[in-house]
Amino acid sequence: MSERERDEHSGVETTGHEWDGLKELDNPLPRWWLWVFYGCIVVAIVYWVLMPAWPGLKGYTPGILKQSDRVAVVEDLQALQAQRGRGEAMLATASLQQIEADPALQAHALSVGQSVFGDNCATCHGAGGGGNRGYPNLRDDVWLWGGSLEEIEHTLRVGVRSEHPDTRTSQMPAFGRDNMLTAGQVSDLTEYVVRLSGRPADAAAVGRAQQLYADNCAACHTPTGVGDRLVGAPDLTDREWLYGSDRDSIRGQIHNGRNGVMPTWEGRFSPGVIKALAVYVHVNAGGGEASGVAATAP
Amino acid sequence: MTIIIDRSRDRSNATGPVSVAEKQREKDRPKGLYKARVPIYPKLVHGQWRWIKWVLLIVMLAIYYITPWIRWDRPGALPDQAVLVDFDGGRFYFFMIQLWPQEVYFITGLLVLSALGLFLVTSLFGRLWCGYACPQTVWTDLYIYIERMFEGDRNARMRLDAAPMSFNKLWRKAGKHAVWIGAAFGTGGAWIFYFHDAPDLIRTFWVGTAPMTAYVSCAILTFTTYVFAGHMREQVCTYMCPWPRIQGAMLDDQSFQVTYRYDRGEPRGPHKKAESWEGRGDCIDCNQCVVVCPMGIDIRDGAQLECINCGLCIDACNEVMEKVGRPRGLIAYDTDAAVAARSCGQKPQHRLVRPRTLYYAIALTVVGCLMIWGFANRKTLDVHALRDRNPAAVRLHDGSVRNGYTLKIANHGFDTATVEIRYGGVPGATLTSPGREATDPLTLRVDPNRVTSVRVFVTAPAAEDVDGSRPASFEIRSGDERQAVRTAFEYGDLR
Numbered sequence: 001m002s003e004r005e006r007d008e009h010s011g012v013e014t015t016g017h018e019w020d021g022l023k024e025l026d027n028p029l030p031r032w033w034l035w036v037f038y039g040c041i042v043v044a045i046v047y048w049v050l051m052p053a054w055p056g057l058k059g060y061t062p063g064i065l066k067q068s069d070r071v072a073v074v075e076d077l078q079a080l081q082a083q084r085g086r087g088e089a090m091l092a093t094a095s096l097q098q099i100e101a102d103p104a105l106q107a108h109a110l111s112v113g114q115s116v117f118g119d120n121c122a123t124c125h126g127a128g129g130g131g132n133r134g135y136p137n138l139r140d141d142v143w144l145w146g147g148s149l150e151e152i153e154h155t156l157r158v159g160v161r162s163e164h165p166d167t168r169t170s171q172m173p174a175f176g177r178d179n180m181l182t183a184g185q186v187s188d189l190t191e192y193v194v195r196l197s198g199r200p201a202d203a204a205a206v207g208r209a210q211q212l213y214a215d216n217c218a219a220c221h222t223p224t225g226v227g228d229r230l231v232g233a234p235d236l237t238d239r240e241w242l243y244g245s246d247r248d249s250i251r252g253q254i255h256n257g258r259n260g261v262m263p264t265w266e267g268r269f270s271p272g273v274i275k276a277l278a279v280y281v282h283v284n285a286g287g288g289e290a291s292g293v294a295a296t297a298p
Numbered sequence: 299m300t301i302i303i304d305r306s307r308d309r310s311n312a313t314g315p316v317s318v319a320e321k322q323r324e325k326d327r328p329k330g331l332y333k334a335r336v337p338i339y340p341k342l343v344h345g346q347w348r349w350i351k352w353v354l355l356i357v358m359l360a361i362y363y364i365t366p367w368i369r370w371d372r373p374g375a376l377p378d379q380a381v382l383v384d385f386d387g388g389r390f391y392f393f394m395i396q397l398w399p400q401e402v403y404f405i406t407g408l409l410v411l412s413a414l415g416l417f418l419v420t421s422l423f424g425r426l427w428c429g430y431a432c433p434q435t436v437w438t439d440l441y442i443y444i445e446r447m448f449e450g451d452r453n454a455r456m457r458l459d460a461a462p463m464s465f466n467k468l469w470r471k472a473g474k475h476a477v478w479i480g481a482a483f484g485t486g487g488a489w490i491f492y493f494h495d496a497p498d499l500i501r502t503f504w505v506g507t508a509p510m511t512a513y514v515s516c517a518i519l520t521f522t523t524y525v526f527a528g529h530m531r532e533q534v535c536t537y538m539c540p541w542p543r544i545q546g547a548m549l550d551d552q553s554f555q556v557t558y559r560y561d562r563g564e565p566r567g568p569h570k571k572a573e574s575w576e577g578r579g580d581c582i583d584c585n586q587c588v589v590v591c592p593m594g595i596d597i598r599d600g601a602q603l604e605c606i607n608c609g610l611c612i613d614a615c616n617e618v619m620e621k622v623g624r625p626r627g628l629i630a631y632d633t634d635a636a637v638a639a640r641s642c643g644q645k646p647q648h649r650l651v652r653p654r655t656l657y658y659a660i661a662l663t664v665v666g667c668l669m670i671w672g673f674a675n676r677k678t679l680d681v682h683a684l685r686d687r688n689p690a691a692v693r694l695h696d697g698s699v700r701n702g703y704t705l706k707i708a709n710h711g712f713d714t715a716t717v718e719i720r721y722g723g724v725p726g727a728t729l730t731s732p733g734r735e736a737t738d739p740l741t742l743r744v745d746p747n748r749v750t751s752v753r754v755f756v757t758a759p760a761a762e763d764v765d766g767s768r769p770a771s772f773e774i775r776s777g778d779e780r781q782a783v784r785t786a787f788e789y790g791d792l793r
Contacts, residue, residue: 027333028331028332028333029331029332029333030332030333030335030533030537031332031333031334031335032335032530032533033332033537034332100732100733101733101734102733103733103745103750103752106733107751110753126688126689128686128687128688128689129689130688130689130692137689137692139689139692139700139702140692140693140694140695140700141694141695141700142694142695235695238695238696239693239695239696239697240693240695282732283732283733283753284702284753286692286700286702286730286732286755286757287730287732287733287755
């Protein structure tokens with residue numbers, strides 16, 4: 001190898017690399033740098049001995065510390081369960097009103113409720129509880145089965161048309177499909193219901209439907225149409241429509257009489273979690289029906 | 299590894315005496331891939347700058363060791379330590395100031411201020427930080443002091459290192475390392491007091507119940523102190539620290555630096571007592587500036603990367619100049635421009651106000667004012683309103699519209715705050731919070747020193763004339779403090 005170029009200024013050899021006239025000096029690495037490198041090798045070997053390191057045909061070398069992320073996860077989960085146990089005890093001993101009125105308990109119930117709601121309820125009621133057609137909006141002040149804390153908790157426990165023996169249940173007949181009323185009568189009743197909610201309707205049809213309503217609908221929906229919570233009959237005079245507010249939707253519901261289903265959650269959730277969920281729903285509905293509906297009900 | 303920033307001389311054509319450091323470098327020229335550290339035996343020197351360095355060393359170490367033990371009374375269960383980085387509680391305490399993690403921008407501002415201050419000082423007076431205040435310098439000084447206690451001064455140390463192993467050498471070396479490790483442990487041990495209550499930690503540390511982070515941090519700091527201050531010393535500055543490489547951008551020929559006044563010193567050479575000083579420089583080539591240098595360089599080579607501007611060579615040279623009866627200040631804090639002017643027979647002029655220093659000073663003032671403004675306008679209550687987005691708006695049975703919000707109220711104070719909340723901007727709006735009494739204004743009690751999350755709902759009659767949303771605001775009052783949080787009331791498509 002030929003003699004390498006020496007930089008005149010510093011007297012250090014250059015690497016021979018040059019960029020735009022700048023040459024790289026071949027200064028030596030400090031010796032301690034080499035020691036750090038050897039140190040890293042030693043650390044790596046120690047790591048192989050202590051920690052899981054080498055794959056084998058069956059499994060791997062476990063290392064003498066027997067470190068395992070899987071075991072750590074199981075332990076963490078147990079710790080989490082223990083922690084949740086404390087929260088569960090807190091929720092189980094307090095009443096629903098106490099939970100909602102105490103800022104710390106309410107915050108705990110909201111965080112538990114949010115997580116449980118997201119996993120179990122959001123599929124039908126929407127992530128924010130805003131509902132969908134056929135699935136009630138849980139954020140407003142209209143409640144088929146009652147919007148107080150106790151009523152919400154009860155609905156959660158027993159469900160609607162579920163397998164629970166005490167399930168909430170109601171029956172909207174399929175007047176058209178089951179030939180209880182003719183298509184014309186269903187159309188007349190549709191006009192009547194539109195009128196009930198304060199919208200303009202065909203006066204002749206409304207007149208024809210008066211007797212039909214009294215005979216077929218008033219038993220559940222009451223003569224004035226404000227509904228009856230005992231039988232889960234919705235208020236027909238408000239602006240909330242589970243299956244749609246336009247004439248086609250109303251006609252369809254009188255014809256087919258759809259009845260929604262909500263599962264029972266008793267047995268799937270602990271009483272504490274059901275309480276938390278009830279508080280979550282109640283709070284996010286702005287305090288259920290604290291004002292409004294109750295005043296207009298008969 | 300030598301970057302010479304000396305523009306006053308063309309070294310390639312330089313004739314004349316080769317400095318000792320240059321000779322040493324010549325000897326060390328690469329013969330292999332790796333270069334062993336050349337041991338440096340700095341000689342003890344007396345004088346003005348050494349004295350300042352001793353004083354600063356004591357002051358710096360005192361600040362470091364005493365600070366965690368200063369008590370500061372805070373209410374309740376809050377820590378009574380004046381300066382504390384409380385990771386468990388998520389707070390930083392500094393006397394009357396308490397910072398939350400989300401206020402980390404104050405720390406950022408402080409770091410920016412420090413950096414700008416460092417830039418300004420460096421462009422004016424060179425690397426004062428490196429020479430006097432940097433922990434690496436302070437601790438290295440301390441370690442050299444300990445070394446001198448056991449092994450004597452420069453010559454004794456060199457003899458001891460060259461001598462074969464003996465009982466004398468063994469106990470001196472063992473003693474030195476033992477005290478070094480002790481000092482290192484003291485350093486690491488003091489560090490952890492900044493993160494936990496000091497009186498409590500000093501007890502739990504010894505009975506083994508302190509947090510693992512305390513032991514690990516203490517061990518790491520002990521190790522790095524022992525290695526950096528005892529063994530690596532100038533290597534840390536030369537190889538590890540980025541600052542020597544950056545500082546070249548702050549310095550110019552008007553910056554005060556430790557300077558060998560070659561206009562006065564050259565041509566250098568040994569001087570006998572009776573000889574005349576005519577026709578020669580004041581430098582008698584006694585090499586004292588080199589032997590006292592903790593970085594092992596020769597300042598007569600000009601400003602260089604390794605030089606930390608500690609001024610010890612100034613003291614050494616002054617001592618020699620007094621002995622030979624020449625004026626002090628052959629090596630002094632001076633500027634390149636002044637030396638160059640003198641060498642041409644002109645009167646040197648110092649310019650402290652230069653565009654560079656002006657820019658740094660302006661930037662420093664601006665950031666400083668911003669910090670002061672930020673601190674002066676810190677509120678006890680920090681309120682954020684998060685509007686529900688799913689659903690954005692809810693229609694109620696009577697056609698009115700309701701929006702939900704989560705109010706996050708951070709109470710930075712140490713007392714429970716009574717907060718009044720009003721909602722403005724939407725006609726006929728009512729504000730309620732489930733689980734709380736419906737009053738107007740909505741009144742809440744907010745716990746001290748934490749964030750309280752409150753669900754509130756605003757109900758307003760449907761407005762046929764408003765498209766989409768309406769700007770609105772929460773007005774928050776607590777005592778004399780009043781603030782508005784801007785938000786919107788969403789009508790959605792529900793009209």
